Amino acid sequence: MIAGAGEDMENLNEAEIGQLLESLKISLPLVQRLFPLDVMFALADMEKFIYYLPGTELDIRIQEGTPVPPSGGIRMALETGEMVSANIPKEIYGWPFKSSSLPIRDRNGTVAGVFTIGISLSNQETLSSAANSLAVTSEEISSTSGEIADTASDLANTVSDLKLLGQKVVEDLQQTDEILDFIRKVADNSNLLGLNAAIEAAHAAEHGRGFGIVAQEIRKMSVSSASSAKDIAGILQMIKKNIDQMDATLMDCLAQSERQAAATEEITASMQQLAASAAQIEKIARMI
Known part of the structure; x- marks a missing residue:
């Protein structure tokens, strides 16, 4: 100058x-x-x-x-x-x-x-300190978000497995329908057999008394079997209904966990960008 x-x-x-x-x-x-x-x-x-x-x-x-x-x-x-x-x-x-x-x-x-x-350089030191804090914080948030994303992904896999298990239970319950049909047929046939036996016992009069008692018990057993089969069918129908509700709930959980995983991945990406910005701030602070 x-x-x-x-x-x-x-x-x-x-x-x-x-x-x-x-x-x-x-x-x-x-x-x-x-x-x-x-x-x-x-x-x-x-x-x-x-x-x-x-x-x-x-x-x-x-x-x-x-x-x-x-x-x-x-x-x-x-x-x-x-x-x-x-x-x-x-x-x-x-x-x-x-x-x-x-x-x-x-x-x-x-x-x-x-x-x-x-x-x-007081402002530079303040800016540099803020940039370092921002970088550390964003790194911690990024790490936590990554863990949340992994957890959400694991939850989605678990929910998917539960859904498959529910479908398998429904398939197994459908097989019990065949068993119930068989029980109903046995009950109907037993009732018819008991009725015929009661008629024959009546024809035999005094000589068919014991046979009539047996026929009566057979009819009772058939009626009880039919009633039990009906109760079991009602219970199985309720189980199917509950499983359907559980399946719907699991589908909702699956959708939510997938959205959560996507959201945390976006947060992780944003935090990584923020960390990069903090590094640029630190670089600029050193240039002042």
Whole structure:
């Protein structure tokens, strides 16, 4: 900035130095207000600081006239003639900041001083911390969502197995219809046989009394068998009805578990995208 103005800091007289400092005092506060971050400025010749403008919070308390430290970025810029940048941790001055020191050359190309800007990294640290927390949280949610998706998938498989089992029970119950039909036929035939035996016993009069008792018991047994078969049929019909209801419920559970699995997969994908975004935020934070 000074070299561009054609000034030779080695040959500046006291009046010119005063004019230079007055110009800095006017221009740098305006430049400072244009920065979205907290910044400070310093100007040094080969030996000492000749101007310092602290930031709003960023202030390393440099006094004008203070000697340039024998080591560090400013001294390196003076010695190498190259711009030197470094991130200064919070532990040194109480505030984290990025320091960039640009050598200033006179009209002969000789390094005559250095202009330094310090940019606060407090926002960067906050952003970086938030990005790390976001990445960790999204990773945990992604992991949990993955477990939920696996559980939902297992539940869907279990529900499907239960549905198949219910269908097998219905098939087995249908086979009992044949058994009930056989029992009904035996009951009907036994009842008819008992009726015929009772008629024959009546014809035999006194000699058929014992045979009549047997015929009577056979008819009772047939009636009881028919009644039992009817009761069993009613029970089996109720079981079939309950199984049908269970099948409908299982189908609903299966649909819900499939929707849950799909939803958790979408959540997992979103969390992975969020984690990628957090990584980009972290990358941007390091670029500030």
